[in-house]
Amino acid sequence: MPVGIQRDEIPVPLGAWTLREYTIVGTVAHAMAADLPRAVELLAARADWSDLASEVLPLDELAEGALVPLTNGGARQIKTVIDPAASGRRPARHGSAR
Secondary structure (H helix, E strand, C coil), rough: CCCCCCCCCCCCCCCHHHCCCCCCCCCCCCCHHHHHHHHHHHHEEEEEEECCCCEEEEEHHHHHHHHHHCCCCCCCCCCEEEEECCCCCECCCCCCCC
């Protein structure tokens, strides 16, 4: 179950979540030098990222395609994946993903 930082406090049905045995995983912050290399490894190991990001953006779309929507509260994906080598947007799949 994805959980992010919300603008306001939200009520959550903790009793129902407990009975259904949901697992909630979250992070507080990232230490760039320590966390980024492993995060990139984990991302590269997945053939299909569409559950988190339907598309991968090229570097030249970082501002308008990712940062502006994020700061305006209108991000279209859970995560934004940027491929500096891409010449355009592409699906968030590679290799043998179905």
